[in-house]
Structures are given as structure tokens and as C-alpha cells.
Amino acid sequence: MRRSRADAAETRRKVVRAASELLRARGRDGVSVADAMATAGMTPGGFYKHFADKDALLEESFDSASNDSVVRGRRAAEAAPRGRALRTIVRAYLTMAHRDDAAHGCPLAACVSDAPHAGKGFRRAFTAGILRMLDGITEAAVRDGRHLGRPQAMALLASLVGAVTLARATDDDALAAQLLEAVADLW
Amino acid sequence: MRRSRADAAETRRKVVRAASELLRARGRDGVSVADAMATAGMTPGGFYKHFADKDALLEESFDSASNDSVVRGRRAAEAAPRGRALRTIVRAYLTMAHRDDAAHGCPLAACVSDAPHAGKGFRRAFTAGILRMLDGITEAAVRDGRHLGRPQAMALLASLVGAVTLARATDDDALAAQLLEAVADLW
DNA sequence: TGTACATCAGTGAACGCGCGTTCACTGATGTAC
DNA sequence: TGTACATCAGTGAACGCGCGTTCACTGATGTAC
Numbered sequence: 001m002r003r004s005r006a007d008a009a010e011t012r013r014k015v016v017r018a019a020s021e022l023l024r025a026r027g028r029d030g031v032s033v034a035d036a037m038a039t040a041g042m043t044p045g046g047f048y049k050h051f052a053d054k055d056a057l058l059e060e061s062f063d064s065a066s067n068d069s070v071v072r073g074r075r076a077a078e079a080a081p082r083g084r085a086l087r088t089i090v091r092a093y094l095t096m097a098h099r100d101d102a103a104h105g106c107p108l109a110a111c112v113s114d115a116p117h118a119g120k121g122f123r124r125a126f127t128a129g130i131l132r133m134l135d136g137i138t139e140a141a142v143r144d145g146r147h148l149g150r151p152q153a154m155a156l157l158a159s160l161v162g163a164v165t166l167a168r169a170t171d172d173d174a175l176a177a178q179l180l181e182a183v184a185d186l187w
Numbered sequence: 188m189r190r191s192r193a194d195a196a197e198t199r200r201k202v203v204r205a206a207s208e209l210l211r212a213r214g215r216d217g218v219s220v221a222d223a224m225a226t227a228g229m230t231p232g233g234f235y236k237h238f239a240d241k242d243a244l245l246e247e248s249f250d251s252a253s254n255d256s257v258v259r260g261r262r263a264a265e266a267a268p269r270g271r272a273l274r275t276i277v278r279a280y281l282t283m284a285h286r287d288d289a290a291h292g293c294p295l296a297a298c299v300s301d302a303p304h305a306g307k308g309f310r311r312a313f314t315a316g317i318l319r320m321l322d323g324i325t326e327a328a329v330r331d332g333r334h335l336g337r338p339q340a341m342a343l344l345a346s347l348v349g350a351v352t353l354a355r356a357t358d359d360d361a362l363a364a365q366l367l368e369a370v371a372d373l374w
Numbered sequence: 375t376g377t378a379c380a381t382c383a384g385t386g387a388a389c390g391c392g393c394g395t396t397c398a399c400t401g402a403t404g405t406a407c
Numbered sequence: 408t409g410t411a412c413a414t415c416a417g418t419g420a421a422c423g424c425g426c427g428t429t430c431a432c433t434g435a436t437g438t439a440c
Contacts (some may be wrong), residue, residue: 026304027300027301027304028305029216030304049364059296069299073217087334094306100301108356109300110300111300111356112299112300112352112356113214113296113297113298113300113301113352113355113356114214114300114356115355115356115357116214116289116355116356117213117214117217120358123356123357123358124358126356126357126358127356127357127358127359127362130353130356130357130362131362150365150369151359151365151368151372152369154365154366154369154370155370155372155373157349157353157366158346158349158350158353158366158369158370159345159346159349159370160349160355161340161349161352162344162345162346162347162348162349162350162352163342163345163349165300165348165349165352166295166299166317166345166348168300168302168342169298169299169300169301169302169303169310169313169314169317170297170302170310170313170314170317171307171310171311171313171314172314173280175314175317175318178251178337178338178341179341179344179345181338181340182337182339182341182342182345183341183342183345183346185338185342186342
């Protein structure tokens with residue numbers, strides 16, 4: 001039956017949140033429309049009242065995750081000890097906790113091998129996510145009173161994403177921890 | 188109809204090669220048994236004469252790609268100018284050509300976000316692939332007459348994989364090139 | 375403020391498609407004598 | 408070396424399943440008067 005506009009907006013938000021977690025936990029092909037709807041407490045049929053198709057949901061879900069992720073990073077940087085903002089967010093990124101909780105973690109790390117096979121919209125959202133992360137890194141450095149060039153921010157981001165994705169891909173926990181540690185010690 | 192043992196072995200090899208390229212080009216979920224068989228010039232039915240199931244094929248395909256990749260790296264290191272083995276393979280890894288030809292490139296970069304959602308066998312193969320790459324990096328350094336610690340090899344590998352996967356994920360070619368360049372300049 | 379009606383969020387079943395897997399069959403290969 | 412038979416690599420159709428999407432329907436919400 002029909003719901004109020006506020007209810008409908010809330011439903012939409014719940015679906016995006018559910019999809020954003022499923023997307024990061026299982027990857028693009030691991031999210032089904034029915035799953036996302038069920039996780040949000042709905043039946044599959046209503047999906048198309050809110051989104052054009054599955055791609056539109058995934059694109060918006062990625063974007064939402066990317067925003068959340070950068071906001072969380074900024075908060076961590078603000079809460080960090082004086083002059084340690086960048087170091088704090090880098091260390092937080094490179095934890096086994098982050099490795100083990102992809103659903104609430106960095107969407108770049110979660111979707112990096114999905115994007116090449118995805119459509120235009122998703123890849124555009126991914127690119128925006130990269131830029132947001134680079135800006136977040138630069139911002140943290142500025143907060144520490146030092147200048148980090150764009151190339152250095154890029155190299156840092158690449159090593160962060162590489163370390164976490166490799167740590168998730170291996171079945172050897174000790175190796176995973178060493179990979180994270182090795183990159184943490186690099187910066 | 189029945190084929191000779193030599194023919195059958197050749198068929199099996201063709202299927203693994205086809206699957207290994209499809210796997211790297213399209214990711215785990217992008218490979219269908221029928222596609223792999225068709226690419227190898229066969230109909231789908233014969234597949235189960237050679238492999239227990241799709242997982243067994245993908246595991247073997249990953250392993251094969253991983254071996255090929257390391258062998259290619261070793262050859263490049265051997266052909267490199269004196270004292271430049273490591274630099275040569277790192278630079279070769281970080282090219283737009285490698286980014287654009289995933290089918291014949293590093294399987295770690297191609298499958299890194301697939302592995303976490305894959306079964307035990309695939310993750311074990313992935314771990315073996317990481318170790319092989321780390322050994323390959325160390326070996327190249329030794330050839331240059333310098334010692335590279337395990338942590339440094341790990342940090343290098345993470346940044347390589349991160350750079351290429353991010354470069355493939357974005358739809359912005361200039362950004363992709365800058366990411367590769369930024370990591371190349373780090374080492 | 376009340377009333378009548380149009381709208382539309384959400385339901386749950388159905389459809390079509392692709393995919394992994396199975397299966398009966400074919401006929402060349404390999405083996406036993 | 409030759410022959411008869413068992414084996415089995417490969418074929419191509421079929422099955423079952425999950426998934427994205429559609430659709431007729433329901434009944435509360437929003438709107439027009």
C-alpha cells in the first residue's frame with residue numbers, strides 16, 4: 001500500500017545503506033536486488049519505484065560509501081594528536097580490523113577489481129572516489145603543517161589500497177598482517 | 188568421439204589458457220564454462236571430462252597465470268641492463284600497456300578483489316601467487332647486488348598492485364597514468 | 375474541516391535469460407589376445 | 408601384425424536454479440473542491 005513521502009525517502013535510504021554494505025562485503029556480483037531489498041526489510045517488487053535498475057543502485061551505493069568513508073577519515077584526522085593526522089588515518093586504514101570489516105570500510109579497496117568490468121556510471125563514481133581520497137590525504141597532511149604533493153598522495157593511496165586488498169585476498173592471516181605492517185612502516 | 192591422449196592433453200591446456208586469459212580480462216564472475224570452452228574451440232559438454240567443476244578450472248587457471256607472470260618477470264630481469272633488474276620489472280609493471288592488457292598481465296592485480304569471495308582453493312592459489320611475486324622481487328634485487336628485506340618487498344608489491352588496479356578502475360586515463368608514474372617514482 | 379478521488383509505495387507471483395551441470399550418444403583410440 | 412572389443416574425449420540438448428525485471432493488485436496518502 002502507499003506510504004508517506006517521508007517513509008518512502010527513509011525506505012530509499014535504507015536500501016542504499018544495505019546495498020552499500022553488501023557491495024563492499026561481497027563485491028558487485030555478490031549483491032542481488034532481492035538481497036538488498038530483503039536486508040532493508042522489503043520485498044523485491046518495490047525496488048523499481050526507487051531506482052531505474054540495479055546499476056543505478058550500485059552507483060549510488062558506491063558514492064554513498066565513498067562519502068561516508070572520507071567523512072570518517074576526516075573525523076579521525078581531527079581527533080588525532082597534534083601533527084599526527086595523516087599518520088593516524090594511514091594506521092587506521094592498515095589494520096586487521098579494516099581488513100576484516102569490508103562492509104564498513106573503504107569502497108575503493110572493496111570494489112577496485114569490480115570497477116573495470118562495470119559500466120560508465122560506476123567507473124565515474126569510482127574516479128570521484130579516488131579524487132575524494134586524494135583530497136582527504138592532502139587535507140590531513142596540511143593539518144599536520146606539511147605539504148604532500150599530488151604524486152606522493154597517489155603513491156600513498158596506491159600502497160594503502162594494494163595492502164588491504166592483498167591482505168583480504170590471502171588466506172594466510174600472518175602474511176596479511178605483515179603486508180599491512182610493511183606499508184605502514186613505509187610512511 | 189574419442190581423441191588420442193596427446194590431443195586430450197592439448198585440449199586441456201587450451202582450456203586452461205583460455206580460462207586464464209578470460210579470468211584476468213573479466214574477473215571470476217566474468218568467466219563462463221561455455222565461454223572458456225568455446226574460446227578453446229570446444230562445446231561445453233566436454234568440460235567435465237577434464238575438470239571436477241568450474242572452481243577447479245579457475246584455480247588451475249590462476250596458478251598457471253601466476254607462473255607465467257613470474258617467469259616473464261624473471262626473463263625481463265635477466266635481459267635488463269646491469270644493476271637495473273628490479274627497476275626494469277617495476278617500470279614494466281607500471282605501464283599503461285600492462286593496465287590495458289589485463290588478459291596477459293599480473294593475475295594478482297586482475298583477481299585481487301575476487302579472491303576474498305572465492306573458495307578455499309582459489310585463495311590458497313592466490314597466496315602462493317603473492318609469495319612467488321615476493322620471491323621474484325627479492326631475486327631481482329639480489330641480481331642487482333643489493334638486499335631487499337621482506338617488508339620492503341611487500342610494500343613494493345602492495346604499491347604495484349594498488350597502482351595498476353586503481354589505474355584500471357578509473358575512467359580517467361590521465362589520472363591512471365599519473366597513478367602509475369607516482370608509484371614508479373617512489374622506488 | 376470534510377469528502378471523493380487520484381496517486382503511488384509496496385506486495386508477491388511470474389517471466390525470460392544465462393549459467394553450471396548432467397546425460398545419452400558417437401566413433402576414434404587403446405588394449406587384450 | 409591383425410582383430411574384436413572396451414574405453415572414453417567430445418557433442419549438443421536438456422535440466423534446474425538464481426537473478427533482474429515486469430506486472431496486476433492493494434490500500435494508505437495526498438489533493439482538489
